[in-house]
């Protein structure tokens with residue numbers, strides 16, 4: 001089987017746990033995101049969002065459970081799953097000596113894009129992520145906002161069906177935040193997206209669904225209206241369900 005499933009969930013966490021010694025960063029996490037949905041992954045600092053996203057992308061091996069992307073097991077069918085995933089890690093790209101141009105060129109070649117396709121995609125992501133002015137500068141010298149946008153460009157480069165975005169608007173100024181939200185909205189027409197954020201207004205703006213995690217466990221999974229509750233106050237529901245304190 002070499003193509004993604006045409007039906008069935010695009011993102012699946014099936015009983016995922018990650019233990020560090022006795023500490024569970026993720027604990028029996030299960031949810032699935034159907035094709036075309038934009039799901040928000042919320043939780044206080046240290047709740048286990050980044051850990052779960054790393055498990056879903058195959059960057060971290062689970063202690064227990066299975067992660068599937070497009071029906072492919074990310075541990076056993078790595079290549080098929082990786083083709084479908086665009087991942088923005090929480091701290092953006094780590095290649096400080098490279099420029100956005102050289103990083104994207106390298107990433108595209110590593111993913112086996114033809115030179116014509118790669119040229120076209122580099123042009124597209126440079127435009128969509130507003131990277132032209134820093135195209136030839138070292139990534140290590142860029143502001144956090146620009147580094148974030150380089151990470152976003154890298155995630156989008158191979159035009160993946162599934163986007164897993166760990167705090168995509170973190171470190172962006174209000175103009176850039178608006179642009180990235182707009183970009184996510186336009187991508188949501190054709191992609192399946194799981195995004196983590198601490199900005200609850202962002203959830204209303206771009207997501208149809210909320211998955212809330214606390215101390216490694218999923219404690220709410222439903223439409224945005226469920227998170228808003230009767231009071232239409234997401235922050236109040238968030239505080240109430242997560243105990244109003246940090247888990248880290």
Ligand SMILES: Nc1ncnc2c1ncn2[C@@H]1O[C@H](COP(=O)(O)OP(=O)(O)OP(=O)(O)O)[C@@H](O)[C@H]1O
Nearest residue numbers: 020025043044045046047048049050051052247248
């Ligand atoms: N390599 C590790 N060794 C030990 N503990 C770890 C490791 N990586 C993460 N943790 C712990 O696991 C917990 C979950 O961390 P994680 O980064 O997944 O949280 P998060 O929800 O993404 O938080 P934030 O919103 O602050 O980014 C935290 O308590 C963290 O300290």
